[in-house]
Each structure stands twice: as structure tokens, then as C-alpha cells.
Amino acid sequence: MSSQPTVKPPHYLDELNEVQRQAVTTTDGPVLVIAGPGSGKTRVLTYRIAHLIEQGSAPWEILALTFTNKAAREMKDRIAKVVGPRASNIWAGTFHSLFARILRVEANHIGYPSNFTIYDTDDTKSLLGQIIRELSLDPKVYQANAIKNRISSAKSNLITPKSYALNEELLAQDKQAKMPLVSQIYTKYVERCKRAGAMDFDDLLFRLYELLQNHPEVVKKYRQKFRYVLVDEFQDTNTLQYAIVKRLVQYEGSPRNICVVGDDAQSIYAFRGATIQNILDFENDFSQYGIQTFKLEQNYRSTETIVATANAVIGHNSRQIQKKIWSDKGHGEKIRVIREMDDNLEGRRVADTILEQKNRFHLQNQDIAILYRTNAQSRIFEEYLRRFNIAYRVYGGLSFYQRKEVKDLIAYLRLVVNPNDEEAFRRVINFPKRGIGDTSVGKVISLAGQQSMSLFDALRHVALPTRARHAADGFIDVIEKAQRKSATASAYELAEAIARRSGLLDFYRNDNSIEGMGRLENFQALLDGIKSFVEEDSVSDTENLPDKSLATYLQNIALLTDFDTEGDESKDVVTLMSVHAAKGLEFKSVFVVGLEEKLFPSWMSMDSAEGMDEERRLFYVAITRAELFLTLSYANTRYRYGKMTMNEPSRFLAEVPAEAVESTSYSRRSNDHEFDPLAQQRARVTGVVPPARLRGTAKFAEPRVDMENFQPSPSEEIVAGVRVLHQKFGEGKVTKVDGGAGNQIATIHFSDLAQPEKRIMLKFAKLQVL
DNA sequence: CTTTTGAGGGTTTTT
DNA sequence: CCCTCAAAAG
Numbered sequence: 001m002s003s004q005p006t007v008k009p010p011h012y013l014d015e016l017n018e019v020q021r022q023a024v025t026t027t028d029g030p031v032l033v034i035a036g037p038g039s040g041k042t043r044v045l046t047y048r049i050a051h052l053i054e055q056g057s058a059p060w061e062i063l064a065l066t067f068t069n070k071a072a073r074e075m076k077d078r079i080a081k082v083v084g085p086r087a088s089n090i091w092a093g094t095f096h097s098l099f100a101r102i103l104r105v106e107a108n109h110i111g112y113p114s115n116f117t118i119y120d121t122d123d124t125k126s127l128l129g130q131i132i133r134e135l136s137l138d139p140k141v142y143q144a145n146a147i148k149n150r151i152s153s154a155k156s157n158l159i160t161p162k163s164y165a166l167n168e169e170l171l172a173q174d175k176q177a178k179m180p181l182v183s184q185i186y187t188k189y190v191e192r193c194k195r196a197g198a199m200d201f202d203d204l205l206f207r208l209y210e211l212l213q214n215h216p217e218v219v220k221k222y223r224q225k226f227r228y229v230l231v232d233e234f235q236d237t238n239t240l241q242y243a244i245v246k247r248l249v250q251y252e253g254s255p256r257n258i259c260v261v262g263d264d265a266q267s268i269y270a271f272r273g274a275t276i277q278n279i280l281d282f283e284n285d286f287s288q289y290g291i292q293t294f295k296l297e298q299n300y301r302s303t304e305t306i307v308a309t310a311n312a313v314i315g316h317n318s319r320q321i322q323k324k325i326w327s328d329k330g331h332g333e334k335i336r337v338i339r340e341m342d343d344n345l346e347g348r349r350v351a352d353t354i355l356e357q358k359n360r361f362h363l364q365n366q367d368i369a370i371l372y373r374t375n376a377q378s379r380i381f382e383e384y385l386r387r388f389n390i391a392y393r394v395y396g397g398l399s400f401y402q403r404k405e406v407k408d409l410i411a412y413l414r415l416v417v418n419p420n421d422e423e424a425f426r427r428v429i430n431f432p433k434r435g436i437g438d439t440s441v442g443k444v445i446s447l448a449g450q451q452s453m454s455l456f457d458a459l460r461h462v463a464l465p466t467r468a469r470h471a472a473d474g475f476i477d478v479i480e481k482a483q484r485k486s487a488t489a490s491a492y493e494l495a496e497a498i499a500r501r502s503g504l505l506d507f508y509r510n511d512n513s514i515e516g517m518g519r520l521e522n523f524q525a526l527l528d529g530i531k532s533f534v535e536e537d538s539v540s541d542t543e544n545l546p547d548k549s550l551a552t553y554l555q556n557i558a559l560l561t562d563f564d565t566e567g568d569e570s571k572d573v574v575t576l577m578s579v580h581a582a583k584g585l586e587f588k589s590v591f592v593v594g595l596e597e598k599l600f601p602s603w604m605s606m607d608s609a610e611g612m613d614e615e616r617r618l619f620y621v622a623i624t625r626a627e628l629f630l631t632l633s634y635a636n637t638r639y640r641y642g643k644m645t646m647n648e649p650s651r652f653l654a655e656v657p658a659e660a661v662e663s664t665s666y667s668r669r670s671n672d673h674e675f676d677p678l679a680q681q682r683a684r685v686t687g688v689v690p691p692a693r694l695r696g697t698a699k700f701a702e703p704r705v706d707m708e709n710f711q712p713s714p715s716e717e718i719v720a721g722v723r724v725l726h727q728k729f730g731e732g733k734v735t736k737v738d739g740g741a742g743n744q745i746a747t748i749h750f751s752d753l754a755q756p757e758k759r760i761m762l763k764f765a766k767l768q769v770l
Numbered sequence: 771c772t773t774t775t776g777a778g779g780g781t782t783t784t785t
Numbered sequence: 786c787c788c789t790c791a792a793a794a795g
Contacts, residue, residue: 618783
């Protein structure tokens with residue numbers, strides 16, 4: 001909203017190809033965009049929104065739903081580049097965060113406090129475990145995790161506890177699984193969440209759906225508000241999410257300005273209820289309203305070799321929307337396949353290859369990613385990257401907000417904001433230890449159950465032995481004082497006071513172990529985080545004032561994942577993450593590791609055709625992250641639960657076209673000079689890996705050229721016949737140059753090297769003509 | 771009520 | 786292999 005005269009608007013439309021431009025400018029009516037990997041999907045989405053605003057729409061009329069906070073942030077940033085600070089008023093965010101925001105405003109309609117708690121996965125599991133115990137069921141038969149999935153999937157399919165109890169099919173399934181009482185657990189679970197003023201992740205969707213369903217005046221409000229609705233990664237929406245979106249745009253007299261963007265081939269979240277059926281349904285649901293479909297088929301990310309491989313792989317799936325993904329980036333490097341004897345060697349070989357690529361192609365760490373099927377696989381790669389002195393960051397696993405020490409303080413804060421929060425209560429009632437043990441807590445729980453009151457209220461009234469009573473009063477006092485203080489104090493002051501008065505701060509201060517120090521650091525970091533939340537001038541809504549309350553803070557962080565904790569951002573590090581987590585990202589060089597039957601594809605998915613198809617889509621996602629170099633690896637044996645297991649190579653490897661694979665890949669006795677077969681042997685026999693420094697690094701460590709006088713020449717000057725200087729390899733003679741413009745590869749003979757022939761991509765290499 | 775010790779069990783993927 | 790959770794001792 002700058003009052004300065006608008007500079008000539010950037011010709012953002014010029015940055016688009018024909019189909020992209022149509023997808024951007026067809027603003028009215030239903031639009032379906034099928035977007036292959038690397039086809040400029042995000043660009044279309046962001047420019048479309050920018051275009052809407054340039055055309056006169058108000059930012060707050062636009063609802064853009066994504067799956068990750070990162071995607072939302074990126075979208076907003078990119079829109080801001082076109083339209084300026086107005087972008088901050090767009091309703092762009094994850095389904096969960098935006099819906100939470102609406103629910104906060106409308107909570108009273110559905111009998112929830114507006115400062116409701118959001119239960120994370122741990123809370124959910126803990127509550128389910130509690131209920132299972134209360135019902136005297138065997139926790140080995142009724143596993144909290146399994147029940148959680150069952151309930152989650154029910155909610156995702158719009159099944160309430162009541163309809164669950166009447167659903168013969170579900171009941172039969174439960175019976176078959178020897179868990180006939182899931183239905184009762186579900187009912188109880190929902191009651192308990194309600195009583196605690198808490199919603200789990202699925203509730204954020206389901207409760208909103210019910211709200212829109214049952215309150216005509218509310219749904220009307222949001223229908224009028226959101227004139228344009230966009231959904232990213234539409235193939236990953238579940239039935240419930242689509243039902244909500246439809247409720248918002250599908251009604252009498254609606255302009256039906258809805259745009260969904262997705263790729264059926266990249267649907268990888270069926271396990272949490274996502275269904276490609278939504279794409280097909282979308283076409284049906286809106287066909288009579290002039291739906292327009294655009295297919296983005298040109299891949300701007302990857303070499304032709306990689307695209308061809310991806311196409312060949314996905315071709316093994318049966319059901320898919322017809323499209324032809326293509327690239328004009330030249331063939332580039334072939335795909336390398338690495339086979340090793342065991343997971344340890346796989347780790348080392350990958351680290352080794354990373355080092356090689358960095359030197360040969362002048363890649364930075366941040367150009368490189370290692371992608372695996374399960375997070376547990378990261379460990380070995382971390383180990384070798386550390387040994388090779390390669391900086392890295394592991395994504396996934398537990399996020400900052402899931403650490404014990406962080407959750408402890410958060411639980412106190414949650415209790416201040418919402419004294420009915422049962423899980424928070426149970427977490428901190430006796431932590432730090434204050435002498436309220438299991439028996440006392442048991443009394444509180446049973447009183448709360450009888451009287452249908454909150455645990456916190458029950459604690460006030462329950463009869464306890466003097467000692468425990470005293471402790472309980474102290475605890476109540478801490479919480480109540482903070483509650484009173486919350487009227488005047490900032491979230492930070494409150495948190496700081498709680499940290500001291502609860503005894504948590506002292507507890508962590510007094511822990512002088514190594515881990516203890518780390519915990520204290522995290523604890524402090526949390527406080528700092530709250531402080532910056534309070535101080536930073538976050539975007540103000542046009543409708544609402546910036547909300548700095550503790551309740552808002554808590555609801556925000558409940559929806560953050562590991563990706564949202566910044567910190568080492570902008571550092572030059574190799575990325576390690578699961579394939580799932582890598583969706584939407586791209587790297588110059590990608591290693592897809594652990595390509596073995598029962599691992600990738602996962603054993604869990606192997607008994608059904610749909611499961612296999614999803615695994616294959618996952619593999620498709622993995623390989624299409626690569627721009628230039630793709631390396632696939634597997635090991636013959638691998639440790640699992642400390643036991644060695646034999647593995648067949650993944651069937652997906654056989655689906656990679658042979659002509660796309662580097663011919664030496666399959667041979668262990670490759671003439672790869674970086675490779676030392678003897679070291680390999682030694683490792684195999686002794687189980688000891690020779691120190692990394694002896695290999696790889698030493699070979700490349702000292703530059704053969706003095707950097708001072710080195711001046712890279714433009715790639716045009718690199719032609720067959722000239723003598724050149726390379727930073728690492730020294731002096732050499734170019735024997736030939738091939739590959740299309742922009743992807744030229746020079747073959748150079750460096751006589752100083754053990755293996756003198758090098759193929760170097762001119763795009764990256766720094767070569768000086770002599 | 772707290773601490774220690776041992777057995778058993780779990781690994782797909784995430785908001 | 787590692788972590789969580791339950792029983793038994795302090």
C-alpha cells in the first residue's frame with residue numbers, strides 16, 4: 001500500500017510460456033492445472049495471484065492453500081516481488097494454519113474456546129493411551145499409533161464417532177484386526193478433546209467442515225470473503241480438504257473462481273488419506289461451469305536423460321492422466337548407479353562421490369541432496385559426511401518444538417492459556433518433581449472423569465494427603481498467577497516468569513551433563529523465540545490487529561515442522577531428507593539411496609498394487625528433484641534392528657532405461673581412479689573403515705594451481721586442441737567438446753593424474769586457457 | 771514417591 | 786540398535 005507512484009509493473013507475463021500464461025490469465029471460473037515436475041508450477045501459482053491483484057482484486061479476497069508453511073512463505077515472498085507489501089494480506093498458508101485462524105474467530109459457534117489448544121501427534125497418542133488404559137484394554141492389542149491412524153482416516157473421510165459406530169464395514173475391519181472397540185475409543189477420544197478444549201490436526205479440518213456445514217451465516221461470510229480460491233498440490237488433498245474447498249466455492253450463484261494445481265504422478269500422501277480421485281472429481285464437479293484445463297509439460301529443471309528416466313519409470317503405473325513431460329536441456333550426464341556390499345559402504349561411497357562431484361563440477365554443498373525412503377537411514381550418511389568434512393543438514397526427525405525441554409515449558413504455557421488442556425496438565429503436574437505422584441494424579445483423573453470437569457479443576461477440589469495437597473496448591477498458584485498476569489504482561493514476560501516459577505529453569509540450569517547443557521540452550525532459545533514473536537512486527541491483517549497473544553503463539557508453533565525452524569538457512573550444506581520431504585525442491589545433484597526391495601519400495605506397500613504405484617510415484621518424485629546429476633545407490637546387505645539383512649536391488653532400478661545409465665556403474669571393478677578396491681576389501685574384512693582423509697580429500701586437497709593468478713576463461717574459448725589450467729587437476733589438453741549449448745562437456749587430458757581423462761561440464765568448470 | 775533396571779517392541783512417509 | 790514403558794527396589 002505504498003503511496004508512491006507505481007513504477008512500471010514488471011512484465012511478469014513475459015516470463016511465462018504460452019500455457020503458463022493462459023493458466024495465469026484465465027482468472028475466472030474453475031481452472032485445473034496439471035503441472036509436471038519442474039514445469040514452473042509455483043511460478044504459475046504466484047503470478048496468477050499477482051495478476052489477480054494487479055487486475056484489482058483485494059489481497060484478502062484471495063485464499064491460497066498449500067501443504068507446507070515453506071511453500072506458503074515462498075509463494076508470498078515471490079508475490080511480494082511483483083505486487084509489493086500488499087502480498088502480506090493474502091490468505092496464503094497451509095490448510096491447517098489458515099483453518100486454525102478461522103476457527104479461532106468462530107470457535108464459539110462450535111462450543112470451543114477461541115484459545116483452544118492444538119494437540120500434536122504426541123498429545124494424541126498419549127491421550128489415546130490413557131483412554132485405552134481407562135477402558136482396561138490391552139495396549140499391545142490396542143496400539144495407540146494404530147488407533148490414531150484409524151481415527152485420523154475416519155475424520156479425513158467425514159466419519160463422525162456416531163457414523164463410525166453405525167458403519168458395518170469399519171466395525172468389521174476393526175473386528176478382523178482384533179480391535180472391536182475402536183469405535184468406543186473414537187467416541188471417548190473426541191469427548192476428551194472437546195472437554196480439554198483441544199483439537200488435533202484433523203480436527204482443524206473436520207471442525208471447520210462442520211462449522212461451515214451447520215452454520216449458514218458463517219459459511220456465507222467466508223464465501224463472500226474469498227472470491228478467489230487456489231489450491232496447491234491438489235493431488236495430496238484428502239476427501240475432507242476437498243469437501244471444505246467445495247463448500248466454499250460450490251453454491252448457488254458462485255463465480256466458482258477456483259484454481260487447483262497438481263500432478264497425479266506426484267501424489268505421495270495416500271497413506272494419510274490423499275486421493276487422486278479428487279482431481280477426477282474436480283473435473284466432474286465443475287464440468288458444467290466451464291472448467292478449463294491446462295497442462296504444463298515442459299520441464300525446465302532437469303536434463304533430458306533425467307526426464308526420460310522419470311517418464312520411463314512412471315510409465316509402469318497403470319492409472320494416470322495423459323501427459324508428455326519433456327525437456328530441452330540436453331542429455332547431460334548419464335545416471336550413475338552405485339552398488340555396495342553393505343549400508344556402511346554405501347554411505348562412504350556416496351560421501352566419496354559427493355566429494356568427487358564437488359571437485360569435478362564445482363558443485364557447492366547446497367547443490368547436493370541425499371534422499372532416502374525412511375528417516376532412519378540418515379545416520380550412516382551423516383557419519384561419513386562428517387568424516388569427509390562435508391557440511392550437511394538433516395531435515396525431518398524431531399523439530400525444535402518437539403524436544404522434551406521445549407515441550408515442557410510449552411505445556412506450562414498451554415495450561416495458562418487453557419487450563420482444561422489435559423495433555424499439558426499430565427505432562428507438567430509433576431515435572432519438575434514436586435511430590436505429586438501417580439496415585440495423586442490417579443485421584444485427580446478419576447474425579448475429573450466422574451464430574452466431567454477439567455483436570456485442573458479436579459486438582460483444586462480433590463482430597464489429597466497433606467504433603468501432596470501442599471504441592472498441588474503450589475502448582476495451582478503458579479498457573480493462576482500467570483493467568484492473572486496474562487491480562488497485562490506480554491507473552492514473553494509471562495513465559496519468562498513461568499520458566500522461573502515452575503522450577504523448570506532451575507531444573508535445566510542444574511543439569512550439568514553434556515545433554516543438559518544442550519537442553520538449557522534450547523530452553524533459552526525457546527524464550528528468545530517467544531521474545532522475537534512479541535517484538536517482530538508481523539503482518540497486520542486488514543481485519544484483525546496483529547495478535548501477539550500467547551494463545552496465538554502457541555497455535556502457530558503447534559503447526560510448525562522441522563522445515564520451519566530456520567537457523568542454518570543460507571548455509572552451504574548438503575541436504576539430507578526423506579523423499580517425501582523433498583517434494584517441491586530441486587538440486588543440481590541428487591542421490592537416491594537405499595534402493596532395495598522392502599526398503600524402497602517399502603515392505604508396507606508391497607502387498608497391494610496401489611501401494612506399489614504410490615512407491616513408484618515416490619521414486620518418480622525423487623528422481624525428478626535432480627537438475628543435472630542423478631545417482632542411485634543400493635546395498636546388498638543392511639543392518640536393521642542391529643541384525644543384518646540381505647536385500648534384493650529395488651525393482652525400480654530395473655525400470656531405469658539402460659541407455660540412461662553410465663556404463664561403468666554396474667561394475668565393481670570400474671576404472672574409477674578415486675576408487676580403492678583394497679580399502680574396500682579391508683573394510684569388508686575388519687569392519688573398520690579407513691580414515692576418510694587418506695582418500696578422496698588428500699587427492700584433491702592441495703590445488704595444483706596458485707589461486708592468485710588464476711583467471712577462468714569464458715567457455716567459448718574452451719575448444720578442442722587448446723591447453724587449459726584447472727584449479728584442481730592442473731594442466732591439461734582439451735581433446736573434444738560435445739553437448740548442446742549451455743550443457744557442453746569437454747573431454748580433457750590431464751597428464752598429471754593417475755587417470756588422465758576427465759569429462760568436465762563447461763557450465764561449472766573454471767578453466768583458464770593457456 | 772522416586773529411582774533404577776530390565777524387558778520388550780518398533781521403522782514408511784507428515785500437517 | 787535405541788527408545789519407551791513397566792515392574793521392583795530404595
